[in-house]
Amino acid sequence: MEAQVITETNYASDPLLGPALITLDHVHKTYQMGDIEIHALRGVSLHIDRGEFIAIMGASGSGKSTTMNILGCLDKPTRGHYSLDGQDVSTLSRDELADIRNRKIGFVFQGFNLLSRTSALENVELPMLYLGLKTSERVQRAKEALEIVGLGDRMNNMPNQLSGGQQQRVAIARSLVNQPSIILADEPTGNLDSRTSVEVMDVFQQLNRERGITIALVTHEPDIAQYARRTIVFKDGRIKNDYMIKDPRSAREELESLPAIDEDDEDEE
Amino acid sequence: MNLLLTFRVAIHALGRNKMRSGLTMLGIIIGVGAVIAMVAIGQGASAQIQAQIANLGNNMLYVIAGSQSQGGMRGGAGSITTLVPEDVDAIERECPSVKAASPNVGANGQLIYGNQNWVASSGINGTNEKFPEIRLWPIAEGDFFTEGDVRTAARVCVIGQTVKDNLFSGSDPVGQTMRIRNLPFRVIGVLSAKGQNQYGQDQDDTVIVPYTTAQKKMLSITWIRMAMVSAISPAATFTAQTQIEDLLRQRHKLGPNQENDFFVRNLTDVAEAADQSSKIMTNLLASIAGVSLLVGGIGIMNIMLVSVTERTREIGIRMAIGARSAAIRRQFLIESITLSVVGGIFGIALGIVATIVIAKTLNWPTLVSAWAIFASVVFSVLVGVAFGYYPARKAAGLDPIDALRYE
Numbered sequence: 001m002e003a004q005v006i007t008e009t010n011y012a013s014d015p016l017l018g019p020a021l022i023t024l025d026h027v028h029k030t031y032q033m034g035d036i037e038i039h040a041l042r043g044v045s046l047h048i049d050r051g052e053f054i055a056i057m058g059a060s061g062s063g064k065s066t067t068m069n070i071l072g073c074l075d076k077p078t079r080g081h082y083s084l085d086g087q088d089v090s091t092l093s094r095d096e097l098a099d100i101r102n103r104k105i106g107f108v109f110q111g112f113n114l115l116s117r118t119s120a121l122e123n124v125e126l127p128m129l130y131l132g133l134k135t136s137e138r139v140q141r142a143k144e145a146l147e148i149v150g151l152g153d154r155m156n157n158m159p160n161q162l163s164g165g166q167q168q169r170v171a172i173a174r175s176l177v178n179q180p181s182i183i184l185a186d187e188p189t190g191n192l193d194s195r196t197s198v199e200v201m202d203v204f205q206q207l208n209r210e211r212g213i214t215i216a217l218v219t220h221e222p223d224i225a226q227y228a229r230r231t232i233v234f235k236d237g238r239i240k241n242d243y244m245i246k247d248p249r250s251a252r253e254e255l256e257s258l259p260a261i262d263e264d265d266e267d268e269e
Numbered sequence: 270m271n272l273l274l275t276f277r278v279a280i281h282a283l284g285r286n287k288m289r290s291g292l293t294m295l296g297i298i299i300g301v302g303a304v305i306a307m308v309a310i311g312q313g314a315s316a317q318i319q320a321q322i323a324n325l326g327n328n329m330l331y332v333i334a335g336s337q338s339q340g341g342m343r344g345g346a347g348s349i350t351t352l353v354p355e356d357v358d359a360i361e362r363e364c365p366s367v368k369a370a371s372p373n374v375g376a377n378g379q380l381i382y383g384n385q386n387w388v389a390s391s392g393i394n395g396t397n398e399k400f401p402e403i404r405l406w407p408i409a410e411g412d413f414f415t416e417g418d419v420r421t422a423a424r425v426c427v428i429g430q431t432v433k434d435n436l437f438s439g440s441d442p443v444g445q446t447m448r449i450r451n452l453p454f455r456v457i458g459v460l461s462a463k464g465q466n467q468y469g470q471d472q473d474d475t476v477i478v479p480y481t482t483a484q485k486k487m488l489s490i491t492w493i494r495m496a497m498v499s500a501i502s503p504a505a506t507f508t509a510q511t512q513i514e515d516l517l518r519q520r521h522k523l524g525p526n527q528e529n530d531f532f533v534r535n536l537t538d539v540a541e542a543a544d545q546s547s548k549i550m551t552n553l554l555a556s557i558a559g560v561s562l563l564v565g566g567i568g569i570m571n572i573m574l575v576s577v578t579e580r581t582r583e584i585g586i587r588m589a590i591g592a593r594s595a596a597i598r599r600q601f602l603i604e605s606i607t608l609s610v611v612g613g614i615f616g617i618a619l620g621i622v623a624t625i626v627i628a629k630t631l632n633w634p635t636l637v638s639a640w641a642i643f644a645s646v647v648f649s650v651l652v653g654v655a656f657g658y659y660p661a662r663k664a665a666g667l668d669p670i671d672a673l674r675y676e
């Protein structure tokens with residue numbers, strides 16, 4: 001099913017609705033590699049409102065990963081400003097950024113990035129450890145998060161006892177357990193087969209639709225981008241395209257139309 | 270993140286790789302075990318020597334009559350008859366470094382009480398009333414003889430524990446009359462048990478009588494075989510020796526070209542030297558063992574560095590989800606401290622077991638000291654901190670983006 005594309009628009013935040021969740025204001029990022037300066041970002045301005053589901057696309061070297069790193073407070077802009085949840089985070093210290101990541105950002109990675117030999121439950125508890133929550137609250141919230149992603153019965157499994165799709169769902173549970181302002185997913189389906197990819201996108205769509213969680217995902221697969229409601233395309237360190245998808249694909253409907261598969265058959269390491 | 274939690278995270282991380290954690294600990298286990306066992310051996314030897322020193326008496330010197338030379342034939346030590354009780358009085362009176370002195374004459378012979386008889390292996394010793402003070406050998410029952418007994422050459426005796434056990438078989442010897450070389454003596458006291466001397470001789474197998482009694486009633490001599498001298502302090506044994514030598518040369522009217530007709534043996538001196546050398550040996554052993562502990566520490570650093578590299582991605586994940594640098598540093602530091610402390614505890618157990626095995630199989634004296642255990646624990650914590658700090662700092666200093674991308 002092809003998603004319909006509506007025309008490019010300029011998304012300024014509406015002053016009546018308060019500030020946008022995320023505002024990038026002429027963000028530049030320059031890396032120094034020996035004598036050469038690499039301009040990864042050349043003035044990116046962007047608004048993301050609460051509840052959006054955005055796909056960020058672009059060729060490698062287009063600046064999409066750098067943007068994700070900056071959005072994720074893993075990196076700081078060389079110039080320009082980044083405001084998250086009304087707070088200018090472009091000048092914060094390393095430790096302050098760590099706290100922002102802990103409280104306001106959830107990460108989902110291509111390679112799942114779960115701690116090995118650590119149960120699903122403990123993996124999901126991890127962000128709350130650094131938040132300093134009590135054990136009972138950590139366990140309770142981790143269980144809830146795992147139930148949301150449909151892994152209520154796999155809590156004590158180690159990552160190597162879970163399929164790729166299940167591991168990614170543990171990672172999603174981990175990303176949402178501290179109730180972040182935004183979940184940033186970097187190629188979350190890159191290591192998954194197509195059916196599992198749809199399943200993972202279903203989880204994202206549910207979180208976005210039912211819980212209003214803001215999601216930004218980086219992908220190079222146009223198919224995957226069409227599950228989002230807005231697409232931002234990067235090229236040469238700038239935003240080339242920024243458009244709404246009028247009728248995104250529904251992962252749920254696609255799954256229902258696919259033949260059922262026993263979960264245990266899709267194990268992959 | 271609080272310390273207890275960090276500790277649990279660290280334990281969990283170590284538990285994920287039990288084999289490696291165990292092998293890393295082995296370095297510390299062996300190091301701490303070696304230190305404890307070596308110190309135990311050294312201190313055991315030292316304690317044994319100390320006990321012997323205490324056994325020797327009160328800063329004691331022996332003045333032994335010299336050998337007699339006649340027509341080229343030399344008799345053994347004690348064969349000369351020039352050492353007399355008056356010399357002993359003079360030593361005590363005129364040598365400032367001397368606290369007390371007693372003549373000593375020895376005799377052998379049969380001891381009889383009732384239907385029991387016995388020959389004391391350490392012989393019959395004639396001394397004056399200062400014997401308990403000089404030998405640091407207290408009386409267990411009854412009394413020692415007095416100056417009056419010595420002056421009157423009384424037929425009284427004090428017996429050692431072995432003699433008591435063999436002649437009196439359980440009954441109270443004090444006040445009884447026994448026969449020494451067929452002469453009746455009244456037993457007035459029993460010495461406390463002293464045990465063996467450093468040559469394995471049973472010191473308790475003896476009878477002490479006034480030296481005058483031994484001279485007149487047993488041996489019919491006026492000279493003495495030797496004198497026991499107690500110096501005022503361990504260090505004073507040296508000056509006492511010189512003073513005694515000068516005094517006796519003068520009293521024996523020896524010219525500048527004549528040899529001494531006596532020997533002075535400074536027992537404390539010999540023992541102190543032995544003690545000193547055993548202490549040096551202890552330190553040497555401990556240092557060698559300390560080197561193995563150091564190597565164990567370097568092992569920890571090595572493993573921690575490998576671990577930081579290997580777990581770069583884990584560090585990246587932790588940072589991405591909000592771990593501050595300090596939390597990462599603390600985690601790795603606690604991991605290395607845990608390795609070293611747990612290793613240290615096992616090492617203490619190993620050290621104690623090794624000490625017991627050495628003591629049992631080689632029959633060496635050993636002494637496990639609380640001090641060595643305490644020092645090992647402190648040292649292993651220090652090793653953990655010292656050798657864990659650099660890897661921990663390295664981990665904490667990683668850039669989260671690079672760490673996440675690390676393959």
